[in-house]
Amino acid sequence: MKAYLQLTLSQLRFFVRNRQVLFFTLFMPLFFMIMLGSFLGKGTDVDLSGSLIDQDNSSASAVMVEALLGNSALKLKKTGDLDSSLEELKHGDQKLVVVIPKNYGTAVEQKGADSSKAHLLQVYFDQTNQMSSSIGVQVVGQVADGVSKKLTNYVPIVGIEPVGVQSLDLRYIDFLVPGILAMMIMSNNLNGVAGQIASWRERGVLRRMQSTPLTASTFIAAQITARLILSVIQSLIVLLVGALIFGTQMNGAWWLIFLIIVMGTLTFMSLGFIIAGVAKTPESAGPIAGILSFPLMFLGGVFFPVSSMPEFLQPIVKSIPITQLSTALRQVMNVGAGIGELWPQLGMLAIWLVVCFVISTFTFKWE
Structure with missing residues (x-):
């Protein structure tokens, strides 16, 4: 236990004293966040303005109109001209056009039994504005779901077309x-572990450790503990800076954030050992x-949504660990998701962790 604690403390002291490590592991991410947040995230609330067109004019559609117009996130105006609304949408003057189709009331009365799409709200959006369209479609979907639950005693029959992504009324900095x-x-654990362990092996540090009573399990446990402590502290600093400077949201549980950070750290440490x-x-x-890390940084949903990437690439991107890590963090922070x-x-992440750990046990060597 004494050797384990001494190794852990010495590793933490190495991080603190090495200015180059501090710069690339903490100040560089903070620099990215502050620069991108200042230009793109602060004060750039999502605009969800648009038109609402009721083609059915029934008592059922009137309920939906009232719900959509009463939503504080949406800024819809009721109109009857679909063509002119779509033209304004194409020119960027509107962000959404929501249409309640004909025979909507009949479909609602039949509780969705009609095979037609009359019970689906049509949501037209600007494809060049991915953030507004995604969030707008989601908010309309939430309103439709609320109306649907009231009509059917919490059995949904009213939907939207297309289905939106899971988003809320957020800014880019909340995504970032x-x-x-x-x-x-x-970066801290994949790049850091790979470079440090390889350097220690070349300098003979690992060989000298192997010749002492120190066991491999004690050495690895100290490495894991030190990097977990570092990851948690640096994560808290990033979250604190985001909250104080940009007012970023934290809608979920802190213990879930901690669990995700631990799993992400262990996964990328295992990759680093490999x-x-x-x-x-x-x-x-x-x-x-x-x-490995450079393309993962741009493909893993760090700066841009995975949904904005080519469809053929999305299944591959969604399978890599950083995508799972960034998605899980966003689900908790932005949406307030539970476990x-x-x-x-x-x-x-657990699958990646187990597979990489098993492989690292075969590839790790002291000399």
């Missing part, structure tokens, strides 16, 4: 901060880690 957090966890075992020198460990909603992301 969880992504920066995921990027920092990946790279350190494969790389023959520290000079080769850095490029190998960079080849029940996070099982796909946590399950994928």
